[in-house]
Amino acid sequence: MSTQPEKGPLAGIGVLVIGDEILSGRRRDRHLQAVIDRLAPRGLVPAWAQFLPDREETIVDLLQRSRRDGATVFCFGGIGATPDDLTRACAASAFERPLVRHPDAAELIEDKFGEAARPTRIRMADLPEGAALIPNAYNRVPGFSVERHFFMPGFPEMAHAMLDWILEHPLAELGDADYAERSLWLEDTPESELVDLMEELAAGYPHLRLFSLPVLGDGRRLLELGLKGHRGEVDRVVDWLAEELAGRGLAVFAERPEPG
Numbered sequence: 116m117s118t119q120p121e122k123g124p125l126a127g128i129g130v131l132v133i134g135d136e137i138l139s140g141r142r143r144d145r146h147l148q149a150v151i152d153r154l155a156p157r158g159l160v161p162a163w164a165q166f167l168p169d170r171e172e173t174i175v176d177l178l179q180r181s182r183r184d185g186a187t188v189f190c191f192g193g194i195g196a197t198p199d200d201l202t203r204a205c206a207a208s209a210f211e212r213p214l215v216r217h218p219d220a221a222e223l224i225e226d227k228f229g230e231a232a233r234p235t236r237i238r239m240a241d242l243p244e245g246a247a248l249i250p251n252a253y254n255r256v257p258g259f260s261v262e263r264h265f266f267m268p269g270f271p272e273m274a275h276a277m278l279d280w281i282l283e284h285p286l287a288e289l290g291d292a293d294y295a296e297r298s299l300w301l302e303d304t305p306e307s308e309l310v311d312l313m314e315e316l317a318a319g320y321p322h323l324r325l326f327s328l329p330v331l332g333d334g335r336r337l338l339e340l341g342l343k344g345h346r347g348e349v350d351r352v353v354d355w356l357a358e359e360l361a362g363r364g365l366a367v368f369a370e371r372p373e374p375g
Contacts, residue, residue, distance in 0.1 A: 126184040127162025128154065131177065133192035133202055134269055135169045145271045146191040153282055157290025158343070162186075169199045171208075178209035182262060187286070189278065192269035194258060196238040202266060203259075207243040210261050217242045220257050227255045247285075249277050260285065291345075297353040298326070298341025299360065300368040305329075306338060312359065316342070320352055333374045 130150050136142040147164050154160060167173050174193075181188050193202030207214040220240035225232045242259045249258035249265060253273040258266050265281050267274040282289065306313075306327055316325050323344035330337040340356070342349050360367045 124184050125163060125177070125181040125186050127186060128159060129181055129186045129188040130161050130164040131167065131181075131188055131190040132165070132269075133167050133169065133174060133190065135199070137166055137192075138168055142269075146189070146274065149271065149275045149278060150189050153278060154290070155296070156294070157292075158294030159290045169193065169201055171201050171205055174201060174205040175209045178206060178264065181264065182209060186263070187289075188264045189281075190264060190266045191274050194239065194266055194268055196235050203239075203242055206246075206259075206261060206264070206266060210243050210264075212243040212245060212261070214241050215244045216240050217246060217248070217259070220248055220259070223248075223255050223257060250280060252276050252280075293346050294344070295346035295349045296341060296343045297349050298339045299353065299357055300371050301338045301340065301360065301365055302368075302372060303336050304338050304365055305336070309338075309340065312356075313340075316352070316356070320344075320348065323348060323352060330371075335374065337371065339371070 128150075130147050132144050132146050134142070137144050144166065147161070150161060165177060167177060178188075190202065193200045193205075204214055216237075217240050220242060221237060224236055224240055228236050236256075239256055243261050246259040246261050249260060249267065251257050251268075251273055253270075253276065256268075258268065258274075258277050260266065260281075265278075265285075267277045306329060309327070313325055313327060316323070320342070323342045326339075326341055326343065328339040330339060342352055342356075357367050357369075
């Protein structure tokens with residue numbers, strides 16, 4: 116995963132985290148994992164992720180490219196009202212729209228903060244013209260979206276509830292409702308002993324995605340072996356796989372076995 120944008124295509128679903136504090140280590144990113152966790156039940160994964168500094172030209176360049184490539188982007192950070200919050204202005208520049216005061220956003224901020232909304236907090240209502248608002252249940256200061264780019268604050272407590280709203284509303288149809296993942300667990304069984312079985316699965320079920328994940332720890336060697344794809348086919352093949360593994364004399368677990 117790169118901290119500087121590559122020059123290749125930026126199509127698909129992207130995650131963009133903006134802030135010097137992430138790159139310096141003063142804060143740890145929690146956004147990428149939050150997106151991964153929410154996309155997985157839909158059969159999706161991010162196609163790319165970028166960590167960017169608070170640098171205008173870098174942010175604008177990436178947003179121009181992701182716009183050009185038709186990406187769906189979850190962007191976190193930099194939409195506040197301090198001088199280092201550049202994302203709102205960068206989005207306006209990248210999408211070739213003036214930065215204007217959004218009346219509904221301004222009303223929400225004024226209702227929340229009253230007279231303390233001015234002169235600083237009200238700046239968070241200055242958004243790219245035509246932007247749609249993303250509701251913020253934490254403090255009512257909204258995020259915004261432009262052309263399938265969704266801009267949220269850097270605070271996970273705010274952003275992840277907003278992410279849930281996005282996936283329940285404007286992106287409700289994203290993914291596959293019939294998608295499923297199932298796996299089996301084995302102890303003290305190296306992958307090398309199951310390569311023939313994996314090859315048989317890959318050849319016989321090309322529409323499913325096989326995964327084999329060794330896990331070390333607790334003085335044990337575990338292997339998680341599973342499939343991803345259409346729910347009905349995944350269930351049928353994993354049931355067959357459990358019988359096949361048991362027929363080889365292996366102890367098979369539906370869940371990760373506890374130590375001891």
